[in-house]
Amino acid sequence: MMFAEIIGQESVIQKLRNAKKDGRVAHAQLFLGPEGSGNFAIALAYAQFLNCPNASELDSCGTCPTCKKISNIQYADLHFSFPFYNKPGKTDTCTDDFGSEFRNLILRSPYFTYDQWVEECSKDHKALLFSVKEGANVLHKLSLTSYEGQYKIIVIWKPELFKADIANMLLKIVEEPPKNTLFFFVANSSENILNTILSRVQIIQVPKLKSSVIQEELTRIGVDAGKSNAIAHYADGDWCAAQNLIENEDPNEFLAVQFQSWMRNCYSKKISALFSWSTEMADQSRERQKQFLRYCLHQIRQNLILNYSNDSSLAQLTEKERAFSSKFSPFINHLNVEDLMLELEKAYTCVSQNVNPKILFMDLSIKIFRLLQRRQ
Secondary structure: OOOOHHHOOOHHHHHHHHHHHOOOOOOEEEEOOOOOOHHHHHHHHHHHHHHOOOOOOOOOOOOOOHHHHHHHOOOOOOEOOOOEEOOOOOOOOOHHHHHHHHHHHHHOOOOOOOOHHHHOOOOOOOOOOOOHHHHHHHHHHHHOOOOOOOOOEEEOOOOOHHOHHHHHHHHHHHHOOOOOOOEEEOOOOOOOOHHHOOOOOEEEEEEOOOHHHHHHHHHOOOOOOOHHHHHHHOOOOOOOHHHHHHHHOOOHHHHOOOOOOHHHHHHOOOOHHHHHHHHHHHOOOHHHHHHHHHHHHHHHHHHHHHHHOOOOOHHOHHHHHHHHHHHHHHHHHOOOHHHHHHHHHHHHHHHHHOOOOOHHHHHHHHHHHOOOOOOO
């Protein structure tokens, strides 16, 4: 993975270039950014940039044996640690048992989500975790002599799922790693990362992508202008969501139509319709459910802007959305917007945790129609 293959994020990449040039490469770094921002891809490209013997000031060469090995996830001094499930009858399960699945996921695209990893490694959608055995596995790998030379790097994906026991096992080596050993933590949120880990890392903030960047990339790979504009709008800075939407004939069909129908039924308190809608949403994949909830959060924000702004052009809405919002926006106001956002964010978290979706969406619908009654 080269920096040239990263979508956007030039300012982040430039900081990493400068760190290497100035000899200020931190031994423990946290690449912190939302899903689809490219934080994992950036960590991978940085590992290649640091180890490439022919790297320029801007990027790795991409052609030397080191670059080829890292691009193929076959470099002996590049290790990965990630959440997994304990295989039945095996007491010492660790990431080595899922190495080929994780490698296949990266090779398909270094832009991937937690739910995609769950689908890849666990057909039963089991809850994933880091075990104490995995902590011992990481310590063992880092105790070995460097094989390729340059830096030995371990990329730890989703450290927000660490429990205190594994974090405590790694504290000393994170604080005082062996020579030329680097820790790259990759996370979507710092909220659930233990403070003992956060205090020992340099945080690299990776922002969500601009819609214009996503649209440009979609056009570059052959998506027509109209569809790329619609996808960029609905993806809301998430390249993973944009990749999923490429396969849809019309991104508007699922997201906007479902949202508008849901809001109408919530306001009208049509319980039977909401029950049918919840069942329909439960039949969607978890990734699609999360896309929908992200879209809902975006629409609530835009309708609030439309309600209170004298300049309607500030709201990022398509013509069809604007037609609906002209009547809907007065129902989004300072009396309910905070609670609406909170309930949608909680639902998003619950979807990620494999909660029963039919119960979740029905419960959310009841809360929404109560909140929509709060008007000035």
